[in-house]
Amino acid sequence: MEIRELRYFVALAEELHFGRAAERLEMAQPPLSRALAQLERRLGVTLLEGTSRKVALTEAGAVLLAEARVILAAVAAAERRTRQAARPRPRLVLAVKSGTGGVLLADLLDAYRARPGAATVDLLLCEAHQPQQALREGRADVALLHLPFDSAAGFDTEVLCTEGQVAVLPVAHPLAARSEVRAAEVAALPDLPMARWPGPDGCYPQGPGAEVRNLTQLFQLIALGRTTVVVPESAGADLRRDLVAVPVVDAAPVTTVIAWPPQSRLRATADLVRTATDR
Known part of the structure; x- marks a missing residue:
């Protein structure tokens, strides 16, 4: 397989439309169709099914999409790091x-x-x-x-520190005056459902808590009484004045x-x- 073919395939698999994929790749649609057909012949499998306009991934196509994303990311990383190494x-x-x-x-x-x-x-x-x-x-x-x-x-890693976790609450909440709480108490708060973070695929788990992506957004929602969260102690340091961090004694260390x-x-x-x- 060629890197060019993988780029074409990823664009098709993500757009699921030949016209949009061709536009994204800044090329005409016929050569894109020929490149896909050549890739399928080389692999001996069907990667996409449907019409010349709207398509769907086969099981084999879904596998190749996951692998191709990893390969293309590695190629981009290699290019960047090679240039980086040449800088004075x-x-x-x-x-x-x-x-x-x-x-x-x-x-x-x-x-x-x-x-x-x-x-x-x-x-x-x-x-x-x-x-x-x-x-x-x-x-x-x-x-x-x-x-x-x-x-x-x-990845290769080195440990820098380990710390406990705290619940971040509105300063006027009854639990805010406590010296410590337990995880079950925080999770069971009917007025402050736990915030929901997106998973690696970008999708949020089901639940009543607010959907959040960063701490700035999250802390504003907590101050408004919409949600709460349990975070590492360091993330709960230097909070805004309308919030308080309470240690969660049975939370797993971070x-x-x-x-x-x-x-x-x-x-x-x-x-x-x-x-x-x-x-």
């Missing part, structure tokens, strides 16, 4: 979820900046599940991930790790990881 002074992209990291992130950046020959570090502020996606796609060189909420599968692709050979990445673990 490389730049690193550090992916973090918006509103997380806190003091740990600030200390890491300050310590790394003080190293002789330190690269410029650009922050990529992400929403839920995006830091690991940015690593896989080569849009980031390193990321801060929070286990068990994030998946570190396929471990923050610094993660990077195992195939990375950038010295700047290694230096940033070493700085993080030294601190």
